[in-house]
Amino acid sequence: MSNHWEVVIGLEIHAQLAAQSKIFSGASTAFGGEPNTQACLVDLGYPGTLPVLNEKAIEMAVRFGLAVDADIASRSIFARKNYFYPDLPKGYQISQLDLPIVKGGKMSILDDSGNEKIIGITRAHLEEDAGKSIHDEFENASGIDLNRAGTPLLEIVSEPDISSAKEAVAYMKKVHSIVRYLGISDGNMQEGSFRCDANVSVKPFSQKELGTRTELKNLNSFKFVEKAIQHEIIRQIEIIEDGGEIVQETRLYDSNLDETRSMRSKEEANDYRYFPDPDLLPVIIDEEYINEIRESLPELPSAKKDRFVKSYQLKSADAEVLTSSKQLADFFEEVDKGTDIDSQSTANWVIGDYMAALNKTDLEIEESKISASDLASLLNKIADQTISGKIAKEVFESMWKGEGSAEEIIERKGLVQITDDSEIENIVNQVIENNPSQVKDYLDGKSQLLGYFVGQIMKETKGKANPQKVNEILRRNLK
């Protein structure tokens, strides 16, 4: 992309709050129920019913606000956003407009060059989700499932501080991590618990005022966010470079075709006729309540990262990865606690083999085939020199396949490291004897041949020889 263009992006993230019941009724929020079995009269918008605020949603919004250094409004109000759609039972969505519960926060991310960058959070407000329209299951009709209607959402609106598709993903991942740390959302993107809309515009760097923006709707995976924004940036630049103008509109990303297409223009946009919902009282929050919640906040990613660097002496980048999710950070700490190996090696194992195995099998940490104590006992076998790091990788794979504990596998497969000096010496001497020409070349100065001899020895011992000892004896005996 041309360096001439500055990209300006703001995200609106919708995080479904992990409350047991809906934001304005007592119906369950569990995912996957039979259609319309988790919608009570309030959710169905029955005549005469009234919303009653779920206090849990307030608490969760406050937790988020405090975690991103935002102001918590001492008085916030719910407003009605009016529009007609079959999956919106009341004909309005209860949301917040003028006085949101959270205002003015910030979050740090790493930009494309790996430098820290602060993204402003304009606001976060509470609202109810709509139901779901199902257009492809019935002939000549659409189905409406109102199980999701009334599910509590926190809409987190960023400042237009984001400058690339990658940054957008970094920011979204950070928000995702924080809501999960706080336990306020499960962040499940497949189930739609965490999704975002992106406002995208471009302008020449020399231009002061922002370009016309488009809004990309309902991006429900990190991959789609990146692709959709990237695609939209290119589309906008091409239009402007061809002398055209960007139309302010809402666009939908089609992940199958990897393109965005127009949904509605500004002119067609709804006038939502927001006004304060007279059925709900203003939400009044006092300092005492805020302090109570502040004290109950868990350690957040940035503080945890700093601690990991400081107390485990980890590389900053590794600490960043390990603290990207609370589950992963907890897992690392549990492994580290159970093993004598140095913390950086533990980190390498967790970030390397362990995360690779999770990714490959598409499992979450909670579903992992290897527990933290399993991994710790494997690493202990390296620490006490029972096996080498290389053999450990083989054992790890067997453990993942469920073939037993580290100890069992090492024993069954006879993988115990050869550490006996005389045994190694015999093998070394045999390899020297069998390769006279390579020995000559080595002695003539081709020192890189040392690796060749190590390889031969490892082949002989099926990798079980202690590498340090092999090196040591080899160097000595090659003189």
Next chain:
Amino acid sequence: MTTSDIHRMTLSQLKRNLEAKNLSSREITESFLKRISETNKSLNAFITITEDLAISHSVEADEIIAKGKAKSLTGLPFAHKDLFCTDGILTTCASKMLSNFVPPYDATVVKRLKDAGIIMIGKTNMDEFAMGSSNETSYYGNVSNPWNLDLSPGGSSGGSAAAVAAGLAPAATGTDTGGSIRQPAALTGVTGIKPTYGRVSRYGMIAFASSLDQGGFFTKSSEDAALLLTEVAGLDEFDSTSSAEPVPDYTASINNSIKGIKIGLIKQHFEEGLDEANKKVLEEALKALGSQGAEIIEIDMPNIGLSVPTYYVVASAECSSNLSRYDGIRFGHRAENFNDLTDFYSKTRGEGFGSEVKRRIMTGTYVLSAGYYDAYYLKAQKVRQLISEDFKNAFEKVNVIAGPTTPSPAFPLGAKMDDPIEMYLNDIFTIGANLAGLPAMSIPCGFVNDLPIGLQLIGKHFGEESILQCGHQYQQITDWHQQVPEDFK
């Protein structure tokens, strides 16, 4: 009184007769049902009559009474405005839109009265979605005024008012958004109370304008109003706007003398819009209160004249949103032939709503629209605040405010249907209490041209006790509330 006078007895009198075993619940209930079957045709006060259910409940009530387990209202018949949701019983809001709607739950008001032992005998006619001041916007036809069948009983709770006035029910619920209890109470010569906003739960009351709607009662006396309010008032977990303010026994304090109580007269309410004949009747009523030791003080409320326009902006805005749920998808009327979603909505709503409802939805949509919101909705909210402050200032000087309920007595059916502004002005004296959320009641205080006139009493927030007390004391020395229309004696 003899048993043939059952329909003329107050709720409290019926209660005493039940307690003394002079009358059975079944006798009382059947007597009212008989009145309904004889006279509802001419009045059209009821949309639904729950005869069989009422009789079987009265039989049960008599058993409960026999066992000595009666609650405060056990065995007393009662009518509900057809805007209160009643479990398993048609609740139409007098609209074609809900002409097939059977709620699966009871409104809190309905439930509390049921729990106190009351027997529902039917659901009363009203203006469609409570929008109207004459009961002529009902999908089920207008209600007639028992004092003269060619006249309107007022609205929107005209069916409840007419039913109580004509002795078809000893008492009934109503709802009051801008005067919908007090105005018909005045025009039919009964007692009507609208409690403080938040005093009575709105849960299960089909919403018109949520920040103004308040449920209340039509009764034959202030004493009856106190009896019912004591059972129904109080916090409801299903209505966030209901108040946790403790509920006193309203029947206790009504017996206190009003000697020394300060009653304010809103200067502006006697200057404009009030018929001369009404004014004379009111002056007599105030004299009577004065003779009981009340001190009458004139008060100035500079912003009260803005009540009507303020109300029609706020109420219409809220109703335009509240009525959006009637889209034909989950309940209610549904268009049969349509081309697409937009067509489905316009046909369903076009067919289901009457013209007054449509007028208000359009007005409300307009005042909330981008570019008009500040000039209308926001400004109306500011004026509403000013009016509330006028009341607040007034209540620093007085305990109760008294004045007219309506500008004139009942008007002929059809007289104002073509002129919405003229119709809206009928609520000129009642709207203020809704905008400020204050308790207010109308009690009969005399006649003009043989038609009843109402005296309005407005109290402080949660000051129901003082207006009920004034009403009850007034009714101790007057008999206007005991007058019955000639044709319904």
